[in-house]
Amino acid sequence: MLDAIVIGAGPGGLQTALTLGRSRRSVLLLDGGPGRNEPAHEVHNFLSREGTPPEDLRAIGLRELAAYPTVEVRPAEAVAAISQEGGYTVRLSDGTAESARRLVLATGVVDVLPDIEGLGPLWGRTAVHCPYCHGWEVRDRPFAVLAMRPQDAYFAAHLTRWSPDVVLCLNGKDELPDDQSALLASLNVRVRPEPIARLEGKGSELQRIAFASGPPLDRGALFLKPPTQQRSDLPRLLGCEILDDDSVRVDNFARTSIPGVYAVGDMARRPEIPIATPQVALAAAEGATAAVAIDTELVYGKLPWE
The missing domain is CATH 3.50.50.60 (FAD/NAD(P)-binding domain)
Known part of the structure; x- marks a missing residue:
């Protein structure tokens, strides 16, 4: 044995x-x-x-x-x-x-990745889960955060350490509680509530996020914690x-x-x-x-x- x-x-x-x-x-x-x-x-x-x-x-x-x-x-x-x-x-x-x-x-x-068109080729490259593992490589690019958990507003706030331009995408989920909205506003983190239609990029590089309604959003990295x-x-x-x-x-x-x-x-x-x-x-x-x-x-x- x-x-x-x-x-x-x-x-x-x-x-x-x-x-x-x-x-x-x-x-x-x-x-x-x-x-x-x-x-x-x-x-x-x-x-x-x-x-x-x-x-x-x-x-x-x-x-x-x-x-x-x-x-x-x-x-x-x-x-x-x-x-x-x-x-x-x-x-x-x-x-x-x-x-x-x-x-x-x-x-x-x-x-378990969400069913969003275009996510697969970007995963692990410019669509990532951990700022300590990937944040330095995409620093100062415009970030998006895909809200998948109740605490993801805090995740978006945290990411302002790596980029001054962070947008939290609610992907059609409920509006944020008042205290989370106030926190994001204090850090100039914008919120897009619309459902995401697809991610657009070239190879493994994210370029923009298209929504079901409203203008697209140019981004260089997407953070999510599936x-x-x-x-x-x-x-x-x-x-x-x-x-x-x-x-x-x-x-x-x-x-x-x-x-x-x-x-x-x-x-x-x-x-x-x-x-x-x-x-x-x-x-x-x-x-x-x-x-x-x-x-x-x-x-x-x-x-x-x-």
Whole structure:
């Protein structure tokens, strides 16, 4: 029986496998292919890898794991996992099965994009979700924010740190509460209430937003925070507690509600953090946290500081 099976080779899964490998733990890392940030040109806000294409970052991580003989990387997906005495057995897409004392879910999430014509080719390039990941690259362009959540007026206000010209697009939704309207007015953030007809651009560059009525709006970037859903059914099959936003609930050590099962990256969050914070650096940090907790648990049978 292996010490750990890590399912998913994104930043969280790669870091988990790296830290466990350096701890001389036997690890199987299941690489199911590119993840959520595949559409993006570059990874940002990650010390020493600023501007690295996502596929290059994955390749670097996988190459570094080759230095650790107890880590195996296998190009396969996990299709099922069941509890067994002392750990878990995982059935793989290639028809084989492997067992381990600990299981790490790093399977990620899928963005559920709104059905707006022209959004797909722009997603991850000039239609983006995170100002810390993409704001610098589009700084000082005219921004639009697509309202999808009650708090998106505050999101639009926040984005005035990166651009003096921000417009909140309600896309036909209800008018804003008075306090939100006052906040936006104080920051010179305009509001367009009309439904969006389509996004217009050239290649991956947004140029303007066309509405069902009223004049079009020239913009250089669109920010939106679409809902996400779990990429894999494994968290639910294992019985992990799922939060209202479809995130897997974890504690400070990346442990799920199921003993011996951990979750890292943008698929998981602690309940005291009100929203998911999907950033590459944070996913890697969570992977390191999970690995240290797993190594410690396997030595002592528990976390001795609890």
